[in-house]
Amino acid sequence: MKRNNLITKLSISFLAVCLIMTAGCSKQDGQEKGTTEKAKATKVHHWKMVTTWPKNFPGLGTGANTVAEMITKMSGGRIQVKVYGAKELVPAFEVFDAVSSGTAEMGHGSAYYWKGKNEAIQFFSTVPFGLTAQEMNGWLYHGGGLKLWQEVYAQYNLVPAAAGNTGVQMGGWFNREINSLEDLKGLKMRIPGLGGEVFKRAGGTPVNLPGGELYTALQTGALDATEWVGPYNDLAFGFYKVAKYYYYPGWHEPGTTLEAIINKDAFDALPADLQEIVLSACKVANQDMLAEYTARNNAALVTLVNEHKVQLRAFPDDVLKELRKISDEVVAELAAKDETAKRIYSSFKTYREQVDAWHEISEKAFLRARSLK
Ligand code: CA
Numbered sequence: 001m002k003r004n005n006l007i008t009k010l011s012i013s014f015l016a017v018c019l020i021m022t023a024g025c026s027k028q029d030g031q032e033k034g035t036t037e038k039a040k041a042t043k044v045h046h047w048k049m050v051t052t053w054p055k056n057f058p059g060l061g062t063g064a065n066t067v068a069e070m071i072t073k074m075s076g077g078r079i080q081v082k083v084y085g086a087k088e089l090v091p092a093f094e095v096f097d098a099v100s101s102g103t104a105e106m107g108h109g110s111a112y113y114w115k116g117k118n119e120a121i122q123f124f125s126t127v128p129f130g131l132t133a134q135e136m137n138g139w140l141y142h143g144g145g146l147k148l149w150q151e152v153y154a155q156y157n158l159v160p161a162a163a164g165n166t167g168v169q170m171g172g173w174f175n176r177e178i179n180s181l182e183d184l185k186g187l188k189m190r191i192p193g194l195g196g197e198v199f200k201r202a203g204g205t206p207v208n209l210p211g212g213e214l215y216t217a218l219q220t221g222a223l224d225a226t227e228w229v230g231p232y233n234d235l236a237f238g239f240y241k242v243a244k245y246y247y248y249p250g251w252h253e254p255g256t257t258l259e260a261i262i263n264k265d266a267f268d269a270l271p272a273d274l275q276e277i278v279l280s281a282c283k284v285a286n287q288d289m290l291a292e293y294t295a296r297n298n299a300a301l302v303t304l305v306n307e308h309k310v311q312l313r314a315f316p317d318d319v320l321k322e323l324r325k326i327s328d329e330v331v332a333e334l335a336a337k338d339e340t341a342k343r344i345y346s347s348f349k350t351y352r353e354q355v356d357a358w359h360e361i362s363e364k365a366f367l368r369a370r371s372l373k
Helices: 002-042 061-074 092-101 119-124 133-142 145-154 193-201 211-220 231-237 264-268 272-307 317-335 339-361 363-371
Strands: 045-051 079-084 106-109 158-165 172-174 188-190 205-207 245-248 257-263 311-314
Touching: 045 061, 045 092, 061 079, 061 106, 061 158, 061 257, 061 272, 079 272, 092 106, 092 158, 092 257, 119 145, 119 317, 119 339, 133 145, 133 158, 133 257, 133 339, 145 158, 145 339, 158 264, 158 272, 193 205, 193 317, 211 231, 231 272, 257 264, 257 272, 272 311, 317 339, 339 363
Parallel strands: 045 079, 045 106, 188 205, 245 311
Antiparallel strands: 106 257, 158 257, 172 245
């Protein structure tokens, strides 16, 4: 009996010690967790942003700067983003790999530069005869596009965000008039993405070069023609000194989305509020760049035509119709390449059909109404 009592007493004492220890441990766990959360919330992150643009280049480079400044300001300095122009840290076309591997935490460029990784990626940049800026944003934010983009980029350890849009681009700079498809034959032209593939099938030789190398390539004759963006950007590069004809519209880039890419490990390490700040800053920059181009393009065009005597030309309808036909084939072939491309194309196509129907009686009808005299 006595022995049993002793065992019971010992058991109770042991249990009590265990309970006290457990309580102590969970209190300690809680404190540690709290301390970790606090450290996470107050930690200052120094991020590098590598870009495909020349440093501070109007619209594009400054658009990347806007993303960086917004993140730094909105986070109260908890994330400090330093921007590097092309070649400062890595060459323009190594931005994707640099961010994917963590050499830099962020990048700014456009998805079609990385078609060598996965051709389907080009849908997130622009598609010939595809979506305008407004339509592209509708697809990305409310039509399932961004979700697909995130899914594809997660395979490369990246988080993507739309972070700029050029609006409808110009068709490009030529030293010969384009009166039929024949005139594109044999031309060596800088034209990236799916537009380049269409140009190739039309008989040309597409080349992809970073913006900073285009002027010299045209001047030395390494290129016969080039497209870049629109009057605001093209004036800054001085293409009017080396090419005579400036064609419109940019059938190949009707509303190119610029992207911010974020290293997924760096993004996941952020507390929730900073993650939201990073994505919101991209959204603001996405809208702001389009507003800037919309506001500045025409003044630049007037300078090009009046001061620099650039010959403004429209592609003939027959040429556009042919290019449209080839574009549909190119995009459909891309969609048939694999399951991912098929899913993205299906989402894109469904969205384009419905937005096209809506814009027929809204944007297009209004612009027509406004031009009635
Ligand atoms: Ca372009």
